[in-house]
Amino acid sequence: MDIENPSRRRLLGGAAAFGAGTLLPALAEAAPPRAAGRRHETEIAIVGAGLAGLAAARKLVAAGRKVLVVEARDRVGGRTLNHAVTAPGAKPGTVVEVGGQWVGPTQDRVLALIRELGLSTFRTYNSGKAVDIRGGERSEYAGRIPPGTMVGSVEAQVAITRLNRMAREVPLDRPWTAPKAAEWDSQTFQSWIDRNLFTDDSKALLQLAVEAVFSAHPRDLSLLGVLFYIHSGGSLEMLLNTEGGAQEARIVGGSQRIALAMAAALGERVLLDSPVMRIEHGEQGVTLLGDGFEVQAQRAIVAIPPTLAGRIRYAPALDGLRDQLTQRLPMGTVVKVQCVYPKPFWREAGLNGQATGDVGPVKLSFDNSPPDGHIGVLMGFIEGSDGRAALRQTREQRRQGTIDSFVRFFGEQARKPLEYIEQNWASEEWTRGCYAGIFPPGVWLDYGEALRAPVGRLHWAGTETAEVWNGYFDGAIRSGERAANEITTPA
């Protein structure tokens, strides 16, 4: 049973299974603010119980500080969310993640946290060949890069090497000071592809890589933003690879366990069902306000995506640079789809469940079966422009499109899943897109300074503010810890 996530399993009612959970949603909706609302006092108020907010809270508590994490939803975990698999044959407690799910080497902070919390990881299934469909032709291949014309593959490799080299010239703390920052932030990544690649194969490969890494189209992204992100994760291969890369390992019991375990340790310090609509701030302190509650604190850490931080009403209003920054960091677009089968049948055919294609809706898939493989789960991403097209479809249309894609990749056995699972992050009121906020052209250059700079007693966290592994769990945790440090160790 998925007792931690009442929003996905309403049978249990709206009450949260742990944490403060003081307000039933129905009451919270109807209650007037301040009047008859609950008042809380703390030292540091944290907006958002995702990985960033919880990591900030954990670090502050360890430093002896009093904190309260204020979360809009009836659950913790932000963009991590476990889903209980209900298909016949699934063992009780089997989950798949409908949000972020992987960890990999050099993600030191999340890996350390996983150990501290007593959680364990297992390798993403990666044995056998991958599938690629291009121009209607299906092929199976070993290795990391789909086949294609020899020229295209070589060209793609050269481009990746070049991007990695350029990326190292982008300072992680101040990307706008890169020697070629103006040139690189004045163009989309699509423009770079169009000007630097010549074969259709290599262009398609780079486009797919960008979609997989950013859940955005290359035209949505600044070249400087892409280079920053590559540097932030180490290299483009680090971002793309399963073995040795960001998709290397999964968390036993599902990635949301990281947030659930942090929240359990914080206990009453987490307040669910409490969307913060207004933040009053000044020399005397900070007050968070929502329907039916009020939190008074000395400082606040806002640990939600920039585009959502920009929707809170601040009093006094934030300065123009900070506000215009949050107008300019939209979320990526992905519908994550999964099909459950009686067994991981593709493994018997020598396939690892990983597939790439040039026709959607699913252009990228993975084997997302539980550690023991007692059932089979194929997972796919519908991303970028495809994701936006999917937003206009019904669930049934997406289900059918997903199955069609899986059949093309893995054959007729994929035709009849026991269960179809999807998560449409753009429609989630308290996330509004995944994986993360993206940087269109010009934003790093003119607004980068405002990304982390505290505003009086307000501090900013969230994976979008991270220098290292920006956009990933690891960056989220680093950002929370950095914001906590701003408070415990003022410069």
Added chain:
Amino acid sequence: MDIENPSRRRLLGGAAAFGAGTLLPALAEAAPPRAAGRRHETEIAIVGAGLAGLAAARKLVAAGRKVLVVEARDRVGGRTLNHAVTAPGAKPGTVVEVGGQWVGPTQDRVLALIRELGLSTFRTYNSGKAVDIRGGERSEYAGRIPPGTMVGSVEAQVAITRLNRMAREVPLDRPWTAPKAAEWDSQTFQSWIDRNLFTDDSKALLQLAVEAVFSAHPRDLSLLGVLFYIHSGGSLEMLLNTEGGAQEARIVGGSQRIALAMAAALGERVLLDSPVMRIEHGEQGVTLLGDGFEVQAQRAIVAIPPTLAGRIRYAPALDGLRDQLTQRLPMGTVVKVQCVYPKPFWREAGLNGQATGDVGPVKLSFDNSPPDGHIGVLMGFIEGSDGRAALRQTREQRRQGTIDSFVRFFGEQARKPLEYIEQNWASEEWTRGCYAGIFPPGVWLDYGEALRAPVGRLHWAGTETAEVWNGYFDGAIRSGERAANEITTPA
């Protein structure tokens, strides 16, 4: 006296000088919503008393409908705002606009409205030569385009002709269906400049033109977005020109008079000091909610910039496509600065007060003196990247930078203004940037459909939604009238 705009003249207190103005700000801040709040009932609720919202209300009232316009500020007019000149020697009632101010040919709806309201226009001062400073060299010239090398001027003219031709291929109602939409929406306008222009002069000219038209840097903008905008206004010359173009004429008494006169006619149908924080909508109707008030209606028109519309909390939450659209239409960046002098001294020197330069902060100026020229007013724009840099400065730094620019353009007589006036739109809580929302790459293509499409009983207006004269007064009025038509004449 500037009685209509208490936010600029606090001596008069927070009460609005006309309209419903039912709630004093101090009370509104402290009161709980719903509980003890004022309840209003109407047929069509309109969010925002800018030109779009007021035009919608006016049209609906003319059709016999009951409306209530709900405005966050203590004034009407949105991005139009008169400022009372207080410099010694200024006649009582002398105003300059610190927001939008011009109208021009083919802006038929705003021109008709001006006539209907009994207002009049006068020509922007345009006699004499203009000034250009480039590479440290100051020149005075007649005609429309600053001098420079012959090759650069010719190249710029060729580029403008080409852009006009491309613009005509962009359908105003569905820009994403242009034959080359994908190619044009995949690159920034800066990329187009870099690839198609070769002389520094022509590049600088096109950059300045874009800054002047969009208050944004060319790298912030999609080429498709720029082409749509050119087509929407008619041609790039229409957007740029004083005589015969969008800067041709001004409104006697200041452009805010258009909104003030519409609001006066609406009388009690305008509710000031009432920020809408939440909109509940469904088959039964619509409820707008804010601190201390509630408006029930059958339908609502949201007539504010998309980025602000995205900050309202909707119940049920809006779909992902609409929400992600509003994450992707940031406002331009401009600080509008003005210096008042005892007389328009530049006129005596044969200058028209118009200047362009390649060094900021002010790269573009106009003669903004009152119709009779009894005092002189120089007006300048600090735009795009310069505008963002100005957001980091103090008012005194901006004042000094402005004066330095005006001295470079017009000589030492500009050194000691009687009054310095500035308006920083990005810092205005209920605007957050000017002139308008801009389209980064990829937004028209993937999200254009969601720009105007009603969501149940919610309709969208604002100049950003206009097909014709998008971004201008005329587009705002057309958008309000179009939204009104959606209600009175359902498809």
